[in-house]
Amino acid sequence: MAALVAALLISFAGCSSFNTTPTRIANDVLPTSAIIPNYRIPVSPSVSIPIEALIAAAIVFWYVDPLGPNWEVEERRLSPSLIHLSLRKKRYATGGDGEAPQIVRRRATELAIKAGFGNYQLVEYAEGVESETLGARRVTTALVRLTSERATRIP
Numbered sequence: 001m002a003a004l005v006a007a008l009l010i011s012f013a014g015c016s017s018f019n020t021t022p023t024r025i026a027n028d029v030l031p032t033s034a035i036i037p038n039y040r041i042p043v044s045p046s047v048s049i050p051i052e053a054l055i056a057a058a059i060v061f062w063y064v065d066p067l068g069p070n071w072e073v074e075e076r077r078l079s080p081s082l083i084h085l086s087l088r089k090k091r092y093a094t095g096g097d098g099e100a101p102q103i104v105r106r107r108a109t110e111l112a113i114k115a116g117f118g119n120y121q122l123v124e125y126a127e128g129v130e131s132e133t134l135g136a137r138r139v140t141t142a143l144v145r146l147t148s149e150r151a152t153r154i155p
Contacts, residue, residue, distance in 0.1 A: 063092075070096035071103055075111075081146040082123075083111055088130075089138040100127060100140040108144045117146035 036055060040048035070093045074086045085107060087100055108120040124143035129136045 065090070066094070070099060073103065073107060075107070080115070081117065083108075083144045083146070085140075085142040085144060087140040087142075091132075091135055091137055097138065100138070101125075104140065104142045104144070108142075108146075111144065112146050115146055117148055119147050119149050121145045121147050 036052055039051045041051060041054065042048045068090065070090055072088045072090070074088075076084045076086070078084055085104055087103060089096065089100075104122070104125065108122070112118065112120045121144070122142060123145050124141070126142075127138070127140045130139050
């Protein structure tokens with residue numbers, strides 16, 4: 001340890017001035033011009049949009065993704081005829097709170113047809129809310145049993 005301190009003192013002894021201030025460090029490290037240029041896009045003779053607003057809108061659009069699906073569906077096959085469905089709603093959405101039962105029925109019907117079963121039975125169904133750091137998300141779980149019984153149609 002003493003050797004390290006001695007080496008530091010010897011290296012600083014040759015410096016004529018040792019005035020490194022936070023402002024000087026910031027001037028050396030940070031760029032001298034803005035990362036986003038100060039530019040406005042003219043829309044009409046009296047209206048122009050700052051490029052910062054366009055970039056912010058693009059970032060918000062990418063994060064919120066208003067055109068993407070409202071629900072993420074994950075399925076886990078527990079046996080050839082038993083499937084667990086797990087649905088998570090996206091964090092920021094306009095509407096779609098009542099879609100979970102429809103999604104479960106649609107996916108169960110697709111799985112029954114694909115596997116060659118005639119029908120399905122909803123064994124367990126639960127809806128809830130998961131609290132997360134950036135807000136709550138709606139979640140739904142369903143346990144679906146594929147059956148060989150033919151569906152009866154109600155007119």
